[in-house]
Amino acid sequence: MKTSDLMEATKRAEHEYRRAVWSAEEGILPGKTSFDKVARQYLASAEAAASTNASKLSKVVADRAVLERYMIPFFGKSTITSINAPKLHDYLNWRRTYWTAGPGSQETHIIYERQGKKLHRPARHIEATLSTLRREAVTMRSVFKHAVRLGHIKPSEVPKVELVAEQRNKRPSFNDAEIEKLFAVAEKRIIEAFGSQQRRNSKLAPSVWTDSTAFESRVRYERMVLYCFISIALATGMRPTELFNLDWGHVVGFKEERGKPLSVQRIRLLAYGKGRKPQQLVPNVEAFQSFCNLWDAFVTVHKREPKMTEAVFVNAAGERAQSFKKSLNALLDAAGLKEDVFGRPRSAYSFRHTYATRQLRKGTDVYTLAVNMRTSVKMIEMYYSDVVPDDFAKQLEGSYE
CATH class of the missing domain: 1.10.443.10 (Intergrase catalytic core)
Incomplete structure (x- = not known):
């Protein structure tokens, strides 16, 4: 308790104990919250913000699609602190081949919603490009930043998503x-x-x-x-x-x-x-x-x-x-x-x-x-x-x- 006074130490210990009990009851005990729970808390927070700012709605829709199809199924109940660099590396390999050798390889159509209607389009069985992985990495960082705001992890504990720079080619245009x-x-x-x-x-x-x-x-x-x-x-x-x-x-x-x-x-x-x-x-x-x-x-x-x-x-x-x-x-x-x-x-x-x-x-x-x-x-x-x-x-x- 960082004090040599027994009475002060006891007082501080009781305070820390009550705070830990409350955190556990609320499901926000540091290091013990699962990725899927934080991800859904992030989506709920983002949707609330989008309700007053329509320009944020498209990002919420995109984030939900990425989280529900790829990240939540992969990380699931893993605690937020257990997701380290090796596990992120495994995820990126799994995500890259999701539509060619992974769960998506057997899907023929993708069902999505637009203006309240359920639509479907053919699934494309190709590997995820580096630009796609970079875009989705932004969603992952948003989830970890939300975990920091809720006190689940410290800013220094946010894992880095390492992606090798892709070769840049001139974009197709017209003369x-x-x-x-x-x-x-x-x-x-x-x-x-x-x-x-x-x-x-x-x-x-x-x-x-x-x-x-x-x-x-x-x-x-x-x-x-x-x-x-x-x-x-x-x-x-x-x-x-x-x-x-x-x-x-x-x-x-x-x-x-x-x-x-x-x-x-x-x-x-x-x-x-x-x-x-x-x-x-x-x-x-x-x-x-x-x-x-x-x-x-x-x-x-x-x-x-x-x-x-x-x-x-x-x-x-x-x-x-x-x-x-x-x-x-x-x-x-x-x-x-x-x-x-x-x-x-x-x-x-x-x-x-x-x-x-x-x-x-x-x-x-x-x-x-x-x-x-x-x-x-x-x-x-x-x-x-x-x-x-x-x-x-x-x-x-x-x-x-």
């Missing part, structure tokens, strides 16, 4: 000729979906978007929305998640700028994706016309203007779009651009990579680009270090003169 071809095929597919009068037009005029006969078909409308999605993605560098989270209220200054001459129209966007707070970005001026097209299309279909709380990208039913994967793959296949020259598959993320490449070649400095893309200078340098601005070529090459 200028491929972008031109992609837009040409996209325009052709839209025109093919119009009536004979519109099909005679070789180019899409602005009036086509507001023609009331142009939106009788869901296919016609959603091909147009995809066209605008690609245009805005290329002009902003936004992540797909940020684009799908984009509401009209996040397009700052849109209504005010519409009435101004084209040469002076300027807007700012609020990106909601990674992180808890919205981050402002500056779009290229080419994005403005695509927002106008989407606004006019919504008015034509729904006979009213969008509310500021409604999504920018909606389907023909007026519901927030969740993914354009199927329609984008169809467009990429039609254009022969599904893969880059190295055989790497392209996706909606490829437009973000194309934006970064274009900006660097235009001479935008790395720091400015990193701020506008809501990422780090390190990530820009890691993925796009091979991009050399053409304007600097002579300076880098030198000459014999």
